[in-house]
Amino acid sequence: MTAFPSLRGAKATKQSSRGTGLLRSARNGALLIAVTMAIASPALADSNLPPAYWSDRQLPDPKQEAQAQALMQEIRCLVCQGQSIADSDAELAGDMRDLVRRRIAAGEKPSAIRAWLIQRYGTWISYKPTAEPSAWPLWLAPLALLIVGAWLIRRRIRVRGR
Amino acid sequence: MSRAIRFAPLIVLLLIVAALIWRLATPADTNVHSTLEGKPVPAFSLPAALPAKPTLSSADLATGQPHLVNVFASWCVPCITEVKVLQALKSQGVSIDGIAIRDRPDDLARFLAENGDPYQRIGSDAQSKVQISLGSSGVPESFIVDGKGIIRYQHIGPIEASDVPMILNKLEQAR
Numbered sequence: 090m091t092a093f094p095s096l097r098g099a100k101a102t103k104q105s106s107r108g109t110g111l112l113r114s115a116r117n118g119a120l121l122i123a124v125t126m127a128i129a130s131p132a133l134a135d136s137n138l139p140p141a142y143w144s145d146r147q148l149p150d151p152k153q154e155a156q157a158q159a160l161m162q163e164i165r166c167l168v169c170q171g172q173s174i175a176d177s178d179a180e181l182a183g184d185m186r187d188l189v190r191r192r193i194a195a196g197e198k199p200s201a202i203r204a205w206l207i208q209r210y211g212t213w214i215s216y217k218p219t220a221e222p223s224a225w226p227l228w229l230a231p232l233a234l235l236i237v238g239a240w241l242i243r244r245r246i247r248v249r250g251r
Numbered sequence: 252m253s254r255a256i257r258f259a260p261l262i263v264l265l266l267i268v269a270a271l272i273w274r275l276a277t278p279a280d281t282n283v284h285s286t287l288e289g290k291p292v293p294a295f296s297l298p299a300a301l302p303a304k305p306t307l308s309s310a311d312l313a314t315g316q317p318h319l320v321n322v323f324a325s326w327c328v329p330c331i332t333e334v335k336v337l338q339a340l341k342s343q344g345v346s347i348d349g350i351a352i353r354d355r356p357d358d359l360a361r362f363l364a365e366n367g368d369p370y371q372r373i374g375s376d377a378q379s380k381v382q383i384s385l386g387s388s389g390v391p392e393s394f395i396v397d398g399k400g401i402i403r404y405q406h407i408g409p410i411e412a413s414d415v416p417m418i419l420n421k422l423e424q425a426r
Binding site for chain 1: 283352383
């Protein structure tokens with residue numbers, strides 16, 4: 090969002106330093122920067138609407154807010170795909186936080202909201218690992234590593250014992 | 252210790268490097284696909300995006316004819332080029348409906364006046380609610396909905412001129 094106006098700003102200062110009345114042109118330059126920054130449209134494509142009501146507002150009931158927070162930290166942002174919707178500044182993440190808080194305030198269970206999202210976007214949307222076959226290596230890896238470790242230790246002890 | 256086992260760490264390293272090279276050469280698909288393909292359009296009813304334009308609800312999509320539902324916005328840059336392709340599709344008899352994401356009537360009216368208006372109906376989705384319920388993750392996206400209101404195809408990103416035959420084919424299949 091800042092890249093575009095600052096580029097214009099750089100141009101403006103260059104022009105002002107060329108003038109004879111240094112102070113006046115500097116002031117003009119500053120004015121030009123301010124005006125261009127005010128007029129310049131943001132380079133990033135974002136809408137002109139304000140954020141959704143509950144996107145950055147806590148629910149009045151602390152218990153419900155805690156439930157919403159816990160869920161939002163486990164739902165992946167569709168725009169910034171490494172972040173949760175709790176962390177992301179994307180507009181869509183804000184709209185999803187609004188959706189989560191509204192549904193929790195209406196008495197819906199977090200697990201039902203998660204299931205509703207998974208129905209639309211697949212298990213990808215949730216950071217909570219599932220028990221489906223593609224996730225089995227994830228669950229088995231620690232066990233396999235423990236077995237390998239135990240085997241290595243046993244060998245070492247045997248070698249030393251000899 | 253046998254000799255072969257000494258090379259095990261090296262082999263593991265080579266396997267990891269090979270996996271990394273493979274992933275760099277063929278990057279993963281970062282698009283988020285809706286899992287609603289083959290399923291009915293979730294029930295929705297949107298307020299009108301423009302006073303002079305009929306609005307869109309899920310009932311308008313189960314009319315016996317296939318529809319192209321375009322998720323777009325006036326603030327979306329790729330939508331400007333896409334809308335021209337949609338005009339071409341409209342001239343071939345495709346019924347196109349729009350869902351305007353986070354849009355204002357004035358901005359939308361200006362966008363349509365400048366770039367053309369291929370839409371029969373436009374619903375206003377100010378908080379992306381219908382977008383999320385469709386499993387869509389950005390603008391522009393398009394859904395082909397068959398006459399019974401079942402989602403047959405999701406197109407992520409703008410429909411380019413080169414996509415027109417494929418889109419027409421999908422619409423024919425949805426008939």
